Amino acid sequence: MNLHVPENDITAIVEADKANVWHHLTNHKKFDAVDPLMIIEGKGMRVWNQAGREHLDCVSGGVWTVNVGYGRESIANAVRDQLVKMNYFAGAMGTVPGAQFAEKLISKMPGMSRVYYANSGSEANEKAYKLVRQLAHKKYGGKKHKILFRERDYHGTTITALSSGGHTERNAQYGPFTPGFVPVPHCLEYRSQWGEVEDYGVRAANAIEEVILREGADTVGGLILEPITAGGGVIVPPKGYWDRVQEICKKYDVLLIIDEVVCGMGRTGTWFGYQHYGIEPDMVTMAKGVASGYAAISCLVTTEAVYNEFKGDMDDPMSYFRDISTFGGCTSGPAAALENMRILEDENLLENTTAMGDYLMGRLEELKGKHEIVGDVRGKGLFCGMELVADRDTREAAPESMVQAVVADCFAHNAVVIGATNRSFPGFNNTLCFSPALICTKSDLDEMVEALDGALTRVTAA
Numbered sequence: 001m002n003l004h005v006p007e008n009d010i011t012a013i014v015e016a017d018k019a020n021v022w023h024h025l026t027n028h029k030k031f032d033a034v035d036p037l038m039i040i041e042g043k044g045m046r047v048w049n050q051a052g053r054e055h056l057d058c059v060s061g062g063v064w065t066v067n068v069g070y071g072r073e074s075i076a077n078a079v080r081d082q083l084v085k086m087n088y089f090a091g092a093m094g095t096v097p098g099a100q101f102a103e104k105l106i107s108k109m110p111g112m113s114r115v116y117y118a119n120s121g122s123e124a125n126e127k128a129y130k131l132v133r134q135l136a137h138k139k140y141g142g143k144k145h146k147i148l149f150r151e152r153d154y155h156g157t158t159i160t161a162l163s164s165g166g167h168t169e170r171n172a173q174y175g176p177f178t179p180g181f182v183p184v185p186h187c188l189e190y191r192s193q194w195g196e197v198e199d200y201g202v203r204a205a206n207a208i209e210e211v212i213l214r215e216g217a218d219t220v221g222g223l224i225l226e227p228i229t230a231g232g233g234v235i236v237p238p239k240g241y242w243d244r245v246q247e248i249c250k251k252y253d254v255l256l257i258i259d260e261v262v263c264g265m266g267r268t269g270t271w272f273g274y275q276h277y278g279i280e281p282d283m284v285t286m287a288k289g290v291a292s293g294y295a296a297i298s299c300l301v302t303t304e305a306v307y308n309e310f311k312g313d314m315d316d317p318m319s320y321f322r323d324i325s326t327f328g329g330c331t332s333g334p335a336a337a338l339e340n341m342r343i344l345e346d347e348n349l350l351e352n353t354t355a356m357g358d359y360l361m362g363r364l365e366e367l368k369g370k371h372e373i374v375g376d377v378r379g380k381g382l383f384c385g386m387e388l389v390a391d392r393d394t395r396e397a398a399p400e401s402m403v404q405a406v407v408a409d410c411f412a413h414n415a416v417v418i419g420a421t422n423r424s425f426p427g428f429n430n431t432l433c434f435s436p437a438l439i440c441t442k443s444d445l446d447e448m449v450e451a452l453d454g455a456l457t458r459v460t461a462a
């Protein structure tokens with residue numbers, strides 16, 4: 001591809017980046033030796049770097065975000081038209097795209113009723129925590145304030161979101177944390193904490209009840225879970241898990257918060273991940289795929305029952321949710337999100353996700369049959385993981401250097417995949433993630449699998 005930036009300008013831009021930008025998630029010592037990689041253009045499933053080299057993006061912008069693919073002019077136009085008409089107003093005022101997107105979103109979420117706008121996944125989760133805390137004050141004298149989270153789940157980057165983060169390696173540097181967040185065990189059967197048990201899903205869910213009873217049910221107000229754990233190793237909860245979780249939440253009057261930041265907006269083949277399991281959440285948070293990265297937007301969605309708890313007498317200090325996000329008043333987010341949803345519907349991308357997801361899982365299973373290093377493959381829709389092991393019998397995790405070598409080899413062969421980098425748990429740092437845009441075709445997936453197959457062969461032979 002001919003990049004639409006003159007070569008001299010690109011050199012200057014790379015230098016400007018190197019001299020001025022602090023990159024996310026990067027040990028910048030490496031830039032002593034190499035230039036940062038710049039992604040200059042994108043179209044559909046493909047991106048082009050500063051050297052004009054094409055890559056197949058197998059991870060939707062790195063972190064499960066660009067669900068409808070790159071270069072969507074209709075989204076850009078919707079945002080542009082909205083911005084020149086009315087770009088922003090916050091507080092108690094409404095905006096046209098805010099109302100329209102909320103109506104459309106709620107139509108896809110039976111049982112849910114209200115949309116609260118924010119900017120990032122972390123922030124949406126923090127707002128859910130604030131609702132739990134405010135309800136604890138309003139109804140239980142502050143006592144029912146604890147919020148449970150699950151090992152290996154991730155809910156964001158702020159200190160309180162990290163306080164509910166199950167990636168210990170990612171947290172270690174940032175304590176002390178916000179009190180009142182309590183971990184429950186993960187539910188990855190491949191790495192069972194209870195040996196071989198008949199009904200692992202029910203066993204793992206019962207562990208939540210054990211924590212509630214240990215802490216005291218009168219102190220636990222909320223439970224936050226990813227429907228399918230993402231960065232924690234692509235963990236699809238086993239059969240029986242969700243039914244039991246729902247029962248436990250109802251029994252102990254614990255509000256169930258589902259973090260759909262990754263799974264939301266079609267990633268797993270349904271609008272939301274929780275919809276595979278017949279769950280009735282009290283709150284749902286979402287971010288990444290909501291506008292596919294064309295604008296920053298996140299949402300907290302609640303039931304009418306939760307909403308009504310915050311409709312009190314005007315002179316009651318607990319009467320309403322005393323919260324605002326300055327940029328929750330930007331219209332670019334809902335305008336982009338509305339068009340993003342139109343694309344998902346008109347191009348039948350949920351159906352494509354189910355079909356292509358099944359195809360991808362089949363191809364990954366083939367690789368498992370061929371390569372001893374593959375211990376487990378798991379996923380739903382276009383949200384798949386491959387766990388690499390040093391020994392299939394003992395399930396000893398493959399060393400991180402090997403996982404990163406596979407990622408680097410795929411990249412050298414023009415496919416961008418990611419390897420989770422947290423070293424705290426086996427099954428996590430050694431899991432490769434695949435999450436192509438929901439527009440992908442069989443031939444895109446074949447290209448990806450071919451790069452991966454070659455990488456697994458080359459790295460294990462080295």
Ligand code: PLP
Pocket residue numbers: 063119120121122123125154155156157226230231259260261262287288
């Ligand atoms: N929740 C989940 C499941 C995530 O994966 C992430 C980010 O990766 C977040 C929340 C935080 O979202 P953000 O980075 O937009 O704050």
